[in-house]
Amino acid sequence: MKDAILDVQKAIIDLNIDDIRQLVQTCLDEGIEPLAIFEDGISKGLEMVGEQFEDGTYFLADLVMAGEVVKEAMPLLMEKLDRESSAKKGKVILATVNGDIHEIGKNIVGMLLSVNGYEVIDLGVDVPPEKILEEVKRSGSRLVGLSVLLSTMVGSIKEVVDTLTEAGLKDKVKIAIGGACTSEKLKKEMGADAYGETAIQAVKIFDELQASL
Amino acid sequence: MHPQERIRRTLEGKPVDRVPTFCAMMEDRTFNEILGKPLIPQQLVFQNPITRSVMNKWGPQITQPIFQPVLNAALEKRIKGAAKLGFDSTWAIYEESFILKDSNTMLRVTGSVFDILEDGYGNMTYMYRKPGITSREDFEAWPHWPDADDVAHRTYKFFKKMVKKYGNDMCLIGQGSAYGIHESLLWTVGFERMSIWLMREKDLVQRFIEITEELCLKTMMAAMDAGVDMIIQTDDFAYKSGPMINPKLIDRVFGPSYKRLIKAVHDRSGKFILHSCGDNTLLMDTFIEWGVDGLHAYENTSNVDIYKEKDIHGDQVTIVGGVGVDYLLTDRSKDEEIVEEVKKLIHALGPGGRFIIGPVHSLSSIPAHKMKIMLDAVETYGRYPIGNS
Numbered sequence: 001m002k003d004a005i006l007d008v009q010k011a012i013i014d015l016n017i018d019d020i021r022q023l024v025q026t027c028l029d030e031g032i033e034p035l036a037i038f039e040d041g042i043s044k045g046l047e048m049v050g051e052q053f054e055d056g057t058y059f060l061a062d063l064v065m066a067g068e069v070v071k072e073a074m075p076l077l078m079e080k081l082d083r084e085s086s087a088k089k090g091k092v093i094l095a096t097v098n099g100d101i102h103e104i105g106k107n108i109v110g111m112l113l114s115v116n117g118y119e120v121i122d123l124g125v126d127v128p129p130e131k132i133l134e135e136v137k138r139s140g141s142r143l144v145g146l147s148v149l150l151s152t153m154v155g156s157i158k159e160v161v162d163t164l165t166e167a168g169l170k171d172k173v174k175i176a177i178g179g180a181c182t183s184e185k186l187k188k189e190m191g192a193d194a195y196g197e198t199a200i201q202a203v204k205i206f207d208e209l210q211a212s213l
Numbered sequence: 214m215h216p217q218e219r220i221r222r223t224l225e226g227k228p229v230d231r232v233p234t235f236c237a238m239m240e241d242r243t244f245n246e247i248l249g250k251p252l253i254p255q256q257l258v259f260q261n262p263i264t265r266s267v268m269n270k271w272g273p274q275i276t277q278p279i280f281q282p283v284l285n286a287a288l289e290k291r292i293k294g295a296a297k298l299g300f301d302s303t304w305a306i307y308e309e310s311f312i313l314k315d316s317n318t319m320l321r322v323t324g325s326v327f328d329i330l331e332d333g334y335g336n337m338t339y340m341y342r343k344p345g346i347t348s349r350e351d352f353e354a355w356p357h358w359p360d361a362d363d364v365a366h367r368t369y370k371f372f373k374k375m376v377k378k379y380g381n382d383m384c385l386i387g388q389g390s391a392y393g394i395h396e397s398l399l400w401t402v403g404f405e406r407m408s409i410w411l412m413r414e415k416d417l418v419q420r421f422i423e424i425t426e427e428l429c430l431k432t433m434m435a436a437m438d439a440g441v442d443m444i445i446q447t448d449d450f451a452y453k454s455g456p457m458i459n460p461k462l463i464d465r466v467f468g469p470s471y472k473r474l475i476k477a478v479h480d481r482s483g484k485f486i487l488h489s490c491g492d493n494t495l496l497m498d499t500f501i502e503w504g505v506d507g508l509h510a511y512e513n514t515s516n517v518d519i520y521k522e523k524d525i526h527g528d529q530v531t532i533v534g535g536v537g538v539d540y541l542l543t544d545r546s547k548d549e550e551i552v553e554e555v556k557k558l559i560h561a562l563g564p565g566g567r568f569i570i571g572p573v574h575s576l577s578s579i580p581a582h583k584m585k586i587m588l589d590a591v592e593t594y595g596r597y598p599i600g601n602s
Contacts, residue, residue, distance in 0.1 A: 061408035
C-alpha cells in the first residue's frame with residue numbers, strides 16, 4: 001500500500017486533525033483513487049480506532065475526535081467521489097426513545113454508521129413511536145436503532161416494537177437497542193432484534209441485521 | 214453511636230457499631246410520601262396559565278425572590294424526609310445555580326439549558342436539555358457566570374439552618390451550589406464539543422475550570438463554616454462501560470482542581486465523598502490519589518464490580534451506595550428481594566468496615582416504603598461483627 005495512504009490511516013488513528021486535509025490532498029495529488037483513499041486510509045483507520053476503543057486504549061472522547069478528523073477529510077473526497085459508485089449500504093433510522101433526552105451514544109453510533117457507508121436518519125431525542133413508524137414508511141428504511149439511558153423509559157422500546165407490529169411491519173424491520181440500561185435480557189424482553197453494549201459494535205450489528213433482511 | 218460519628222469513623226476506616234446508611238437525595242414523590250403531600254400539587258402551581266405567564270414574562274427577575282425560596286423549601290424537605298425515615302446520612306445539596314428563563318426552561322449559571330418537567334407524580338423537576346455555550350463567542354458573551362462569594366453567603370445561611378434543625382438526628386453530607394467541574398463543562402458545551410475543546414480550545418477549558426472550581430471551593434467552605442463536616446461532590450466521569458475520557462487526560466485536566474478542593478476540606482478536618490455514575494473502575498486509583506475518602510455510587514446497571522472493588526481498594530476508600538434503583542427500590546420489586554440484596558451487600562462489603570450502604574442514585578420512581586425496607590434490613594443484618602445479626 002502506498003505510503004501516502006498509510007499516512008492518512010495513521011492520521012486517523014493518531015486523531016491528527018491538523019494534518020489530515022494535507023495528507024488526503026497528497027494522496028489525490030499522487031493520483032490515488034478517492035475510493036481507495038476512503039476505504040484503505042480513512043475507513044481502515046477508523047477500524048483501528050475502533051479496535052483501540054475495544055481494547056481500552058481509546059475512550060468515547062477519542063471516538064468523537066476520530067469523527068472530527070474524518071469530517072475534516074471528507075469534503076476533499078466527496079468532491080471527487082462518484083456518488084453512483086459509492087452506493088450506500090442501507091438506511092438506518094436512529095432515535096432516542098420517547099421520554100428520554102440522552103443522545104451522546106446515539107450521535108457516536110450515527111457518526112460511525114455514516115462513515116461506514118450507511119445513510120443515517122437521526123430523528124433526535126424523545127421520539128414517539130409513531131414518528132419512527134412514519135419515518136420507516138417514508139424512507140423505506142428497514143433498520144432502526146433505539147437509544148435509551150433512563151431505566152424508567154425502557155418501556156418505550158416495547159412501544160416501538162408494538163407500533164411496528166400493529167402496522168404489519170415488525171417482520172420487515174430490524175431493531176437494535178443500546179444505552180446505559182439496556183442488555184441482552186432487555187432485548188429479549190422488549191422484542192428487539194439486537195443489542196449493542198458499545199457504540200463501536202454498531203457497524204457490525206447493523207451489517208448483520210442488514211444481511212438478515 | 215451518633216450517625217455523624219458512625220459516618221466519620223466509617224470514612225476513616227475505623228470500627229463502628231453498624232453499617233451506616235446514606236440517602237442519595239430524595240425526590241419529591243418520595244418525601245411527599247413521608248412528610249405528606251403539599252396542599253396544592255406543584256404541577257398546579259407551575260403549570261396554570263397565570264404562573265406560566267408570569268414565568269414567561271419575568272422569569273429571570275423572579276428567580277431569586279420567588280423561585281429560589283420554593284426550591285429551598287424542597288431542598289429542605291429532601292433532608293427532612295431522609296431524617297424522618299431514619300437514614301444515618303443524606304446528600305444535602307444547596308442548589309442556587311439556576312435562573313428561570315421561562316415556564317419551560319431554566320439556565321444553569323455555568324452555561325447549560327434545562328427543561329422544567331412534571332415527574333409523573335404531580336411534582337415539578339428538571340432535566341438537562343442542551344448546551345448553552347457552543348462557541349468561543351458564546352463563552353465570552355455568557356451573562357450569567359456566578360458570583361461565587363454571593364452564592365457562598367447564601368449557601369452558608371442555608372446550611373446553618375439545616376445543621377440546626379437536623380444535625381442532631383443525622384449526618385448532613387453537604388454539596389455546595391456547584392456541580393462537578395467536568396460534568397459542568399460537559400453539560401455547558403455538550404460532550405462532542407467538550408471532546409474537541411479539550412484538544413483545541415484549551416484556554417477556554419481552563420477558564421471554565423477556574424470559574425467552577427472557585428464556585429465549588431467557596432460553597433464547600435461555606436457549608437463547612439455552617440457546621441457541615443462531610444462534603445460530597447457530584448461529577449459523572451463515566452458511563453455504563455467506562456470513563457468517557459482517557460483517565461490520564463481526566464487526571465491532567467481536572468486532577469489539580471480536585472486535589473485543591475479535597476485538601477481544603479481535609480485541612481478543615483472534613484471528609485470528601487466523590488459521586489460518579491457509571492463504571493469508574495479505570496479511575497479508582499486516580500480518585501484515591503486525589504485524596505477522596507469515599508466514592509458513590511457503584512451503579513449496578515454499569516459494568517463496575519462492587520465486590521471486586523472491595524477486594525482491590527476496600528482498605529483505601531469507603532464504598533458508598535450499592536443498592537440499585539432500576540428495579541430493587543421501585544414498585545416492581547418484591548420486598549424480600551430488597552432484604553436479600555441488602556444482606557448480600559452487607560456480608561460481602563461490610564467486613565473490615567469502609568462501607569456505607571444506600572441507593573446508587575435518586576429517582577422519582579422510588580417509593581418511600583421500599584427505602585424503609587432497605588433501612589430495616591440494614592438494622593437487622595448490619596450490626597458488627599457482620600454475620601452475628
